[in-house]
Amino acid sequence: MCLAVPGRLIAIDGKVGVLDFQGNQLRVSLAMTPEATIGAWLLVHAGMALQEVDPDEARQTWAYLQEMGVADVPAELA
Amino acid sequence: MSTPAERLATACAGRRVTLMEVCGTHTVSLFRSGVRGMLPPSLKLISGPGCPVCVTAQGYIDAALELAGRQGVTIATYGDMVRVPGRGGSLAEARARGADVLVVYSALDAVAWAAKHPERQVVFLAVGFETTTPATAQAVLDAEEQGLANFRVLTAHKLVVPAMLALLAGDGGDGLDGFLCPGHVSVVIGSEAYRPIVTRHGKACVVAGFEASSMVAGIERLCEMQRDGQPGLDNRYTVAVKPEGNPHAQALIDRVFESCDATWRAMGTIPGSGLRLRAAYRRFDAAVHYRLNTEVDDDPGACRCGEVIQGKVEPKECPLFGNGCTPTNPVGPCMVSSEGTCAAWFKYGR
Numbered sequence: 001m002c003l004a005v006p007g008r009l010i011a012i013d014g015k016v017g018v019l020d021f022q023g024n025q026l027r028v029s030l031a032m033t034p035e036a037t038i039g040a041w042l043l044v045h046a047g048m049a050l051q052e053v054d055p056d057e058a059r060q061t062w063a064y065l066q067e068m069g070v071a072d073v074p075a076e077l078a
Numbered sequence: 079m080s081t082p083a084e085r086l087a088t089a090c091a092g093r094r095v096t097l098m099e100v101c102g103t104h105t106v107s108l109f110r111s112g113v114r115g116m117l118p119p120s121l122k123l124i125s126g127p128g129c130p131v132c133v134t135a136q137g138y139i140d141a142a143l144e145l146a147g148r149q150g151v152t153i154a155t156y157g158d159m160v161r162v163p164g165r166g167g168s169l170a171e172a173r174a175r176g177a178d179v180l181v182v183y184s185a186l187d188a189v190a191w192a193a194k195h196p197e198r199q200v201v202f203l204a205v206g207f208e209t210t211t212p213a214t215a216q217a218v219l220d221a222e223e224q225g226l227a228n229f230r231v232l233t234a235h236k237l238v239v240p241a242m243l244a245l246l247a248g249d250g251g252d253g254l255d256g257f258l259c260p261g262h263v264s265v266v267i268g269s270e271a272y273r274p275i276v277t278r279h280g281k282a283c284v285v286a287g288f289e290a291s292s293m294v295a296g297i298e299r300l301c302e303m304q305r306d307g308q309p310g311l312d313n314r315y316t317v318a319v320k321p322e323g324n325p326h327a328q329a330l331i332d333r334v335f336e337s338c339d340a341t342w343r344a345m346g347t348i349p350g351s352g353l354r355l356r357a358a359y360r361r362f363d364a365a366v367h368y369r370l371n372t373e374v375d376d377d378p379g380a381c382r383c384g385e386v387i388q389g390k391v392e393p394k395e396c397p398l399f400g401n402g403c404t405p406t407n408p409v410g411p412c413m414v415s416s417e418g419t420c421a422a423w424f425k426y427g428r
Contacts, residue, residue, distance in 0.1 A: 003103045003288065004209065004262045029186060029216055032326040043265060043318060046156075046206075046213040047184025051265045051324055057317035064289040067111055 004045035005065065006058035009036055019044060022074045082294040083116035089301035096122045096253050097300050098389050100242060101260035102129030102417030103288055109426035111290035113297075121301065124389035125422075127241050127342065128260060130206040131158045131415040132387050135341040137374030138205075138234045139164035145201050145232070145368060146177040152195070154180045154188035155203040156210075158415045163408065185217035185231070192221070192229040201364045204231040208266040211235045211353060212327045215334035218355065218362050230364035233354060234372060236340055238263050239271050240351035245388060246279045254389075256282030256300040258293070261315050266331075268323025269313040282309035285319050334359055341373040343411065344384020383410035386419050393423040400424060 007019030007026065017030045019042060026044075033042055033049040041058040042049035053061075062074060080088070099105055105125045108114045117123060127133050143164045146153045153169060160169045160181060173179040178198070182188045185202050192200035204214040214231055221229040238260065245251055259272055264285045272283035282303040286296030295314040303309050313319055331353070340352025355363045365372050381403070382396035393399045393412070403409035405421050412420035 004265065029213075031216055031330055032212055032324055034326060043262070045209050045262060047186040048213045048216060050209065050212075050262065050327065051318055053318050060287070060289050060292075060317075064107070064111075064287075067290065 004043040004050050006041045006053060006061050007044050009038055009040045009042055012038065017042070017049065019049070082113070082290070085298055086116055086121065086294060086301070087118045089298040089305065090118045090121045091305060092118070092120055093305065094120050094122075095255050095301055095304050096124065097256050097258055097297065098124050098126040098254055099258040100126040100128040100238060101263065102132070102415065102419075103262070104128070104258060104260065104286070104293065105419055105422050106417050107288045107290075108293060109422050111293065113290050113293050114427070116294070117297075121297075123258075123297075124392070125386070125419040126257070126389050127245065127345065127387040128207070128238065129387070129412065129415050129417045129419065130210065130236065131162055132383060132411045132418050133236060133241070133342045133345070134162070134205050134234050134411065135343050135373060135375040136164065137341070138232070138372040140166065140374070141365065141370040141372045142169065142203055142232060143167065143172055144370065145364065146172040146179060148368075150197075150199050152178040152180055152191075152198045152200045153203060154182050154191060154200055156205070157181045158417075159203050159205065161408065162411050162414050185213040186220060189217045189220045189224070189226065189229055192226055193224055196228055198228060200229050202229070202231045204233045204235055207236055207238050207260075207263050208327075208331070209262045211335065212266065212330050215330045218334050218359050221362060222359070230362050230367055231355070232364040232370070232372065234340070235335065235353040236342070237337065237351050237353065238267070239274070240348055241342065241345070242272075242275055243278070244345065244348040244351065246275065246281065251279060251281065254281060255304045256284065256309060258296050258300065259283050259285040261285065261287045261292070261318065264313075264315065264319040264323070266323050266327045268321050269311065269319055270321045271323065272311055276309055276311050280309050283311050285313045285315050287315040287318065341375050343375060343387065345388060346375070347373070381410035383412040383420070386412050393420040393427075396420070
């Protein structure tokens with residue numbers, strides 16, 4: 001239950017961000033990552049962005065999800 | 079260039095080392111990534127109380143079931159909770175009998191649903207550790223901002239470090255050399271949160287991510303600390319985890335919640351290990367509104383989940399494991415959640 005997934009911030013609407021997860025776009029609360037700017041990779045859990053991470057970490061987490069058989073590494077990180 | 083298995087064997091050097099992975103996501107990842115299969119024979123890795131569904135007291139499940147049976151109530155929950163058996167069946171069974179059980183991805187989705195359905199009384203089942211708690215806090219704030227009178231939370235949020243300390247204060251820490259500490263809980267609480275475990279109990283703590291390389295690095299570091307007789311605190315997930323954690327997340331939790339004593343499945347009441355809504359937000363507390371007692375614990379008969387979550391026994395030592403208790407027909411919570419120790423052992427470790 002405590003696994004966060006990285007998504008890329010593509011739009012900001014007040015305290016809510018639109019994040020792209022391999023083509024799926026979700027609205028996510030930015031209450032805990034108020035400094036995040038467009039293009040940032042954010043670790044997201046239960047609709048909340050927990051932390052900004054660098055692209056390398058985002059790639060590693062997606063690689064892990066691939067290892068777990070859950071998802072593939074996004075093209076922009078591959 | 080040595081392989082991960084060789085690195086672990088070198089760090090362990092044939093000594094008996096016993097480590098606990100606290101987090102349920104680590105439990106599953108260690109199996110799936112093959113890291114568990116790489117461990118040298120003298121290194122024992124036991125699972126700890128880090129699966130939120132598994133540590134939730136039976137009374138909470140029963141209270142949720144009781145609510146699900148009430149007219150006009152919609153239960154909103156993370157999927158993990160739906161199949162956990164209570165005394166009167168599970169939420170899945172309640173749904174089959176006509177109860178309104180809504181599976182949500184986030185507490186925020188439950189608030190949005192409540193806003194669209196003012197005729198329903200929505201109760202969100204707020205379980206989980208510090209990774210999950212901020213979403214509940216934000217949900218309560220959103221409900222307040224929107225003036226919703228039909229959204230409440232049944233809280234059983236728990237804190238990781240007090241549980242680890244309680245484990246060590248009992249006999250759970252006997253023979254334990256250190257902890258592989260959770261990745262994404264630590265993003266919120268920070269690696270320094272584990273300092274009391276090192277200073278008070280002399281147990282090593284290393285934070286690791288969920289990728290195989292990060293877990294191997296974490297276990298290797300714990301073995302080195304054991305070898306050197308210097309249990310310390312280290313972070314092998316620095317890309318995401320800072321020493322101080324995320325202050326915005328902590329402030330959000332602190333604004334809405336205050337710590338309280340909490341009942342853990344089979345571990346009893348652990349002082350300061352849970353969170354309850356602050357007085358200013360008490361009107362969102364479903365337990366208060368519906369006068370429910372969630373702090374009762376009453377494990378099903380022969381089930382040994384209570385000992386499993388404390389690392390006292392391995393799943394195969396339970397008489398029900400694979401013998402009346404399977405992921406399809408779970409008796410105890412550790413077999414329900416995909417991150418439960420029994421479910422992981424059933425799937426990968428038999």
